[in-house]
Amino acid sequence: MFSKIEHVEDKVVHYSDIVLEYATEYGLKILGALLIFFIGKWVARKVVTLMGAGMARAHVDSTLISFASNALYVALIVIVIVAAISNIGVETTSFIAVFGAAGLAIGLALKDTLANVGAAVLIIFFRPFKVGDFIEASGVMGNVKSINLFSTTLTTADNRSIIIPNGALIAGNIINYTGNHTRRIDMAFVIDYKDDLKVAKEVVKNVLQTHAKVLNDPEPIVAVGALERDGVQLIARPWVAVDDYWNVMFEITESVKLEFDKHKITVPFPQMDLHVKRGEL
Known part of the structure; x- marks a missing residue:
């Protein structure tokens, strides 16, 4: 044992x-x-x-x-x-x-996912846009909030977040509205045919020239754009700094309307004249 x-x-x-x-x-x-x-x-x-x-x-x-x-x-x-x-x-x-x-x-x-990674590399090194830019791509517009290996996030003007796969983003056209330091505002005003055209042009030109944020170089342009059915179209082309684009556009639109009112320049609106003929009963 x-x-x-x-x-x-x-x-x-x-x-x-x-x-x-x-x-x-x-x-x-x-x-x-x-x-x-x-x-x-x-x-x-x-x-x-x-x-x-x-x-x-x-x-x-x-x-x-x-x-x-x-x-x-x-x-x-x-x-x-x-x-x-x-x-x-x-x-x-x-x-x-x-x-x-x-x-x-x-x-x-995961070839589609890796395609997004490859697109991210192209975005990073060719830099069609960067964080903070305002762009239009894949049918949407917004400020670039972030760029990662798989997607790009945009923030719209009404504060929505839109996530776009990098592959889809790089495959289409990309419009970068803030890629340059300056930007042109394309504006159009319509006056009645009865109003004085030269006075109206001087009014618009004076508004552009006196605005503090409108650039002198390039010089703003005011010209007749078209003779429309309801009135004469005046086009205005001021240049501004990118960051001032929206504020200046809103301010100029308001100032032009107020100056038109002072000078008795009317802004026509679509209307229809109806003529009634009385026939024999």
Whole structure:
């Protein structure tokens, strides 16, 4: 009986030694892998932060800074993960091969999503617009709120958020209303045929020339645009700074109407004359 007990004790000791051996060997490796991962992640964040600060000091566009920072962080994290796995003893060559095959399969399944990523790269580097610009694309208009790897978010004038996939955005025409420093306002006013045309032109020209935010170069233009059915069309073409576009347009429209009233210049409206003929009963 004592021999059986001793035999069991020997087995327990044997398995304990095995467990201790594996725990010592792989426990240290796992601990080392965890240290590599957390320290590597901390270093990756510091590197990305330093790079972003350096690009900001160099006055690089904020959109490009965000894109480059995200791309660098992902690349560094992948390197850290591979190093941590390698420390455990996993063969990284085969792991990378499996990862590549899985990446290929995922890429084929998500080709439309990857197309959006490719479009984001084109937007970032060719810069048809940037964050803060007012654009028209994919049938909608708004200020560019953000650009990420998959989509672009616009904020409309009535404060709605519109998310457009980058692939669809880059595939169509893009109109950037704030891409330049100045912009022309195209305005049209219609006066009655009975009014003095020269006086009306002088009134409009004086409103444009006296407005503080209308630029002198290029010089604003006032001309006859068309002889319409209801009156004479005057066109006005003032140039303003991009940020002043809407305010100036509203102010000029109001000022022209008030000046027309002072000079007895009428603004016609569509009307119909009905002539009734009395026939013999």
